[in-house]
Amino acid sequence: MKKQERALVTGGAGLIGSHVTDFLVREGWWVRILDNLEPNTHKRGKPAWINRDAEFVQGDLRDRGTIENALRDIDVIFHQAAYGGYMPEMAKYVHVNSLGTAQMLEIIREKNLPVQKVIVASSQAVYSEGAGECAKHGLVFPRVRPVKQLQRGDWSVRCPICNEPTTSVPTPEENGLWLNQG
Template sequence: MNYEVKHKKVLVTGGAGFIGSNLVDSLLDNGNTVVCLDNFSTGKIENLKDAQSNPNFTLKEGDIRDRNTCMEAVEGCDYVLHQAALGSVPRSIEDPITSTEVNIIGFVNMLFAAKEAGVKRFVYAASSSTYGDHKALPKVEHVIGNSLSPYAITKYVDELFAKNFSDIYGIETVGLRYFNVFGRRQDPNGAYAAVIPKFISSLMKHESPIINGDGSNSRDFTYIDNVIQANQLAVAVPTTVFKERLKEYQNQVPGVPGISEAATISEVFNVAYGESSTLNELVNLLKEELNTFDSLIAEIPVVFGPERRGDVPHSMASIEKGKVILGYKPLCSFSLGLKRACDWYWENLN
């Protein structure tokens, strides 16, 4: 059975951002009442243009670092989808203080507010950066390495707090470790822009995309529709079903920590497509897709720059845990996602 969130009240933090705004639209389409909390440090009001015409949508401008703001935003909500964070490994290296304040203090504020409000389940954006220097592929949720950046540390600390709150206070928490999400509304501009929109924007302007390193680094690129599905499932799978499937997964996979009958749900899941592509392969595929709009793009050369500090060389996820417990099955392949992304950027950036 494929579970969805319907006719509930849901708070989406960071709801004006790339992932958050797509979640907002999906929830509204399912007849939910949605509250969006965002301070617009990285989110954009134009991402909410469709939502703002819906009577079931409320926008609250505020910062998760303010506890009272969090308490007000979550009042009366059944669920929280916590997407608010300061992303980017390079940003966290340049300014670890702000990343820590937002990603840890803000996270705990929101988690505490959800507990106080009696929220049924708290689903939050975790990160594949948590795997750090662990080299084995594919990445499985219960095996991680040493963190390689302040950002990675903040996201792992969030997981620890979520588990602790579940153990102490009984609030159900689910972390979704996103792997290189891309798609419509992802900002191609700025120093910390993600690689796919940045490459698309460069190619559309007939500028050479800049690859950090020799292009052999690989990523498990994940289209936004797969992330929406994972969030819906993470909220909607009933507790009894969740625990039954968790036991099934534990019986299948050696070394997975057990859960007692009375234990409160607190799990993390990889959200990915389950395959990897190198940055060189990515650029070639983007050229092929964009060539249908502009034949000159195929001839644009690539520029190779230095490796970035804190980057993980290779990343590919096992999505078996999500399949077994959540019923997660990626809706969109990497190649189809690239096509949809290129179509969207061509229509919206030109």
């Protein structure tokens, strides 16, 4: 029989991590969640949507010992723990998101852990929700890229009028300007 794969989902109480957890459990994986239930994110405490078939560890990514324990017997890490939102806490962002991630990688290397893969989160910057410059049509507001296009490996953000690739430009903030297009 094939060995059951073991995943660590960091941030498994959050939006993306909880869906990743549900998917993995459905696919027959053994899953451990590491999440500190960041109070700014989980204002009402531990959310009810956390998958009951996953092991839940409440702990902080910034804590070395916590990470070391969470990494025990893990094959694949889905790294979705992050401090987000739009708060003016720059140092905390760097501490959780950058240092936390770097420290986790350092521990894997230092302890020579048999982790096969670390899947990191993408960035909101991939969404085409800003403005674009089309060579023909000037300032345009492309829609979200179609899944079919992404499946072809075409990542360009295309003009909603002529479908040619656009260049990303700062989104003007004049009221309603972007609402009038597309």
